[in-house]
Amino acid sequence: MISLSTPVRAAGVLGAALLVMTAPTACSSNTGGSGGDQSDGTYTWWDPYPQHAKGSDWAKRVAACGDEAGVTIERTAYDTTALTNQALLAAQEGTAPDVILIDNPAVSTLADTGMLTTMDEFGLDTAGVDENLLAAGVVDGKAYGIPIGANTLGLYYNADVLDDAGVDPAAIKDWDTLTAALKKVTDAGHKGITFAGTNTEEGSFQFLPWFWGAGADLRDLDSAEAATALELWTGWLEQGYAPNSVINNSQNTTWEEFLTGDFGFGVNGTWQVNSAAEADFRTGVVQIPGRDGGVAPTPTGGEFITAPVQDDGSRYDVTQQIVECMTTPEGMVETATTFAYYIPPTKAGQGQLLQKNAELEPWVEAVRTARGRTGDNLGTDYPKISEPLWTAVQKALSGSASPADALREAQAAAEDEAG
Amino acid sequence: METTTPAAPPAAHPGGAAPGGPAKPAAARRPRVRGRSTQWAAFAFLLPLVAYLLAFYAYPLYRNVDLSLHEYTVRSFVQGGAEFTGLANYRDVVGANAFGTALRNTLVFTFVSIAAQYAIGLALAVFFRANFPLSGLLRGMFLIPWLLPLIVSGSTWAWMLNSDNGIVNAALEAFGIGQVNWLTDPGWALTSVIVANIWLGIPFNLVILYSGLQNIPDELYEAAALDGANAWQQFWRITLPMLRPVSAITLLLGLVYTLKVVDIIWIMTTGGPGTSSTTLAVWSYREAFGTGLPDFSPAATLGNLLILMALAFGLLYLRLQRRQEWS
Numbered sequence: 001m002i003s004l005s006t007p008v009r010a011a012g013v014l015g016a017a018l019l020v021m022t023a024p025t026a027c028s029s030n031t032g033g034s035g036g037d038q039s040d041g042t043y044t045w046w047d048p049y050p051q052h053a054k055g056s057d058w059a060k061r062v063a064a065c066g067d068e069a070g071v072t073i074e075r076t077a078y079d080t081t082a083l084t085n086q087a088l089l090a091a092q093e094g095t096a097p098d099v100i101l102i103d104n105p106a107v108s109t110l111a112d113t114g115m116l117t118t119m120d121e122f123g124l125d126t127a128g129v130d131e132n133l134l135a136a137g138v139v140d141g142k143a144y145g146i147p148i149g150a151n152t153l154g155l156y157y158n159a160d161v162l163d164d165a166g167v168d169p170a171a172i173k174d175w176d177t178l179t180a181a182l183k184k185v186t187d188a189g190h191k192g193i194t195f196a197g198t199n200t201e202e203g204s205f206q207f208l209p210w211f212w213g214a215g216a217d218l219r220d221l222d223s224a225e226a227a228t229a230l231e232l233w234t235g236w237l238e239q240g241y242a243p244n245s246v247i248n249n250s251q252n253t254t255w256e257e258f259l260t261g262d263f264g265f266g267v268n269g270t271w272q273v274n275s276a277a278e279a280d281f282r283t284g285v286v287q288i289p290g291r292d293g294g295v296a297p298t299p300t301g302g303e304f305i306t307a308p309v310q311d312d313g314s315r316y317d318v319t320q321q322i323v324e325c326m327t328t329p330e331g332m333v334e335t336a337t338t339f340a341y342y343i344p345p346t347k348a349g350q351g352q353l354l355q356k357n358a359e360l361e362p363w364v365e366a367v368r369t370a371r372g373r374t375g376d377n378l379g380t381d382y383p384k385i386s387e388p389l390w391t392a393v394q395k396a397l398s399g400s401a402s403p404a405d406a407l408r409e410a411q412a413a414a415e416d417e418a419g
Numbered sequence: 420m421e422t423t424t425p426a427a428p429p430a431a432h433p434g435g436a437a438p439g440g441p442a443k444p445a446a447a448r449r450p451r452v453r454g455r456s457t458q459w460a461a462f463a464f465l466l467p468l469v470a471y472l473l474a475f476y477a478y479p480l481y482r483n484v485d486l487s488l489h490e491y492t493v494r495s496f497v498q499g500g501a502e503f504t505g506l507a508n509y510r511d512v513v514g515a516n517a518f519g520t521a522l523r524n525t526l527v528f529t530f531v532s533i534a535a536q537y538a539i540g541l542a543l544a545v546f547f548r549a550n551f552p553l554s555g556l557l558r559g560m561f562l563i564p565w566l567l568p569l570i571v572s573g574s575t576w577a578w579m580l581n582s583d584n585g586i587v588n589a590a591l592e593a594f595g596i597g598q599v600n601w602l603t604d605p606g607w608a609l610t611s612v613i614v615a616n617i618w619l620g621i622p623f624n625l626v627i628l629y630s631g632l633q634n635i636p637d638e639l640y641e642a643a644a645l646d647g648a649n650a651w652q653q654f655w656r657i658t659l660p661m662l663r664p665v666s667a668i669t670l671l672l673g674l675v676y677t678l679k680v681v682d683i684i685w686i687m688t689t690g691g692p693g694t695s696s697t698t699l700a701v702w703s704y705r706e707a708f709g710t711g712l713p714d715f716s717p718a719a720t721l722g723n724l725l726i727l728m729a730l731a732f733g734l735l736y737l738r739l740q741r742r743q744e745w746s
Contacts, residue, residue: 081708084711084713085708085713088493088496088497088713091497092496092497105711106711109493109711109712110493112492112493112494113493113494113496113497113498114494114497114498115497198689198691199688199689199690199691199692199693200689200709201710201711243582243583244582244583244598244600244603245581245582245583245584245603247600247602247603247691247692248577248581248582248602248603248688248691248692257584380493380712382711383710383711383712384712386710386711387705387710391691391693391694394691394692394693395605395692395693397603397692398600398603398604398605398691398692398693398695399604399605400605400692400693400695401693406693409516413516
């Protein structure tokens with residue numbers, strides 16, 4: 001009841017933060033950019049990995065890139081959602097850091113504010129990066145960042161459960177065979193599948209493989225294809241193939257459910273590879289199938305390295321060296337192994353990774369067929385479409401509207417917002 | 420401020436507020452000079468407070484109003500030049516499909532929460548007024564919801580109410596009642612978050628009402644008992660009327676706190692499924708921080724509407740209080 005994170009308070013904090021932040025800039029407005037009043041030897045770096053503390057492998061890797069460029073990198077880690085807001089505030093005050101690692105759908109948002117340099121201006125070649133992965137950072141034909149690694153969704157399975165139910169994971173080729181497999185698994189007394197249908201971006205993220213796998217388009221949420229995708233999910237709930245809790249599941253909770261060992265399948269991302277290997281049962285992974293076969297396009301996840309605009313242009317040279325250090329094939333493989341949940345976004349990097357870890361093959365495959373959420377020039381329209389979409393998923397799953405009605409409402413809301 | 424120096428023998432006013440301190444024989448013009456300088460000093464002492472109020476109350480409030488009257492996009496948030504749109508944001512928000520549901524949810528959430536918190540808090544306070552062995556310990560244990568971090572209690576509630584693995588459903592099943600989708604059924608989600616919020620708010624009500632009870636003189640109860648009033652009559656004729664000022668402030672504070680609750684709802688249902696447990700505060704939070712694209716203008720608009728609602732009840736409280744003082 002005594003709540004802290006209320007919007008009123010939040011706005012207050014925001015206001016206070018603005019005030020506090022204006023003070024230093026007022027004194028040192030001519031130094032511009034970040035680094036602020038620090039000497040040229042220190043470059044600032046923000047990333048969304050607070051779980052990797054000082055002294056972690058990741059922190060060392062960042063520091064090493066600074067050493068290579070002959071400067072010290074001052075790294076600050078924020079929570080993913082906080083990072084976008086921090087970046088916007090910093091840009092407003094002209095105190096943006098030299099480098100920001102940011103979640104890929106946020107790149108177009110930041111680019112829209114004009115606070116990011118294009119990779120062209122920066123003299124960095126993006127030709128080697130897989131086009132589908134770079135797409136999230138491209139606005140009007142210009143790339144505003146380079147992915148440092150990519151991840152996406154796959155269909156994990158519990159091999160023990162599938163053996164018991166007599167299901168061959170290799171036989172899952174389309175939606176019908178998957179649903180048939182779920183029936184076998186539940187008939188054998190296990191639980192079918194768990195996924196995350198929560199009331200946030202994660203809900204849309206998990207729904208998109210099915211949405212795209214049905215051939216639906218994000219500009220057209222109420223198409224017949226979109227309805228079939230949502231009907232697939234609601235059908236699973238009605239048949240008891242998926243538990244009712246998926247409506248409230250985040251990707252972490254759904255993984256916890258899968259780890260109980262009761263479930264035949266669980267939809268989750270590359271970042272669970274290590275956890276799956278350590279599970280108490282045998283696990284495997286297959287691609288999420290399209291409606292009529294083939295592999296469904298899954299949404300790309302992962303961070304982009306971006307370089308905010310600085311008043312002091314002389315800082316760019318060093319920043320460029322830092323960015324390059326992170327984006328060489330060797331650098332990307334190193335990032336991938338440091339994190340254990342990233343696939344390099346270039347062919348060269350992927351090849352090198354597979355030489356070391358051949359078992360990541362399905363994930364490399366999945367990343368190659370993945371699709372950026374903000375791609376197709378959706379850019380900053382994507383969040384305005386995604387919110388109605390996850391709301392529609394929630395309404396249909398909880399039974400407060402039929403899939404078709406929920407999607408119609410979503411399309412109206414998206415058109416209203418995105419125009 | 421009252422520094423009676425030993426040099427000055429007991430001055431005339433023991434409890435008086437002589438700002439000049441003990442009146443020592445002094446030249447005629449000295450007090451006037453000192454008066455002016457103390458005035459300046461007084462202003463100087465006031466300055467930090469004024470600066471604090473301006474920086475942390477006035478400016479954020481101004482900024483909130485400013486945000487709600489302009490059409491801020493992420494671009495104009497950074498580069499400035501947001502278009503002034505007057506009350507368009509307010510019209511959009513009030514005209515939105517979600518507004519009716521959100522307003523209804525806000526009112527139900529707030530009033531049901533406060534009513535139950537107050538009733539249970541008062542019952543417990545009266546119960547603990549009778550000092551029995553271990554009552555102090557028991558009373559302390561009722562404060563636990565207040566002491567736990569919200570993320571802990573919120574997540575615990577969410578686990579307990581989980582449709583498939585929650586302990587609540589397991590208990591219901593033991594009695595032959597089928598699965599209830601506490602958090603994922605549109606008909607139950609709001610009820611579930613209200614129950615959790617009531618649990619959270621009881622300690623606050625208990626503490627304030629209990630301290631209010633301490634101020635009711637025992638003689639009143641003794642006199643009533645001599646007159647033959649039973650416990651029930653004593654409660655209605657003595658306890659409740661004597662508690663009225665404390666009750667009013669408890670209810671007002673409860674209302675202000677409950678109107679703006681985001682965290683417990685966000686942790687348990689994120690306002691879902693769909694919008695079935697979305698209150699105005701949750702909606703505002705979602706606009707600003709819940710999607711990939713911060714939309715500060717509608718968020719600030721909703722925040723301002725909440726401020727207005729709280730203000731209206733604050734004024735009502737002042738009015739009631741004044742009437743009470745007059746009578």
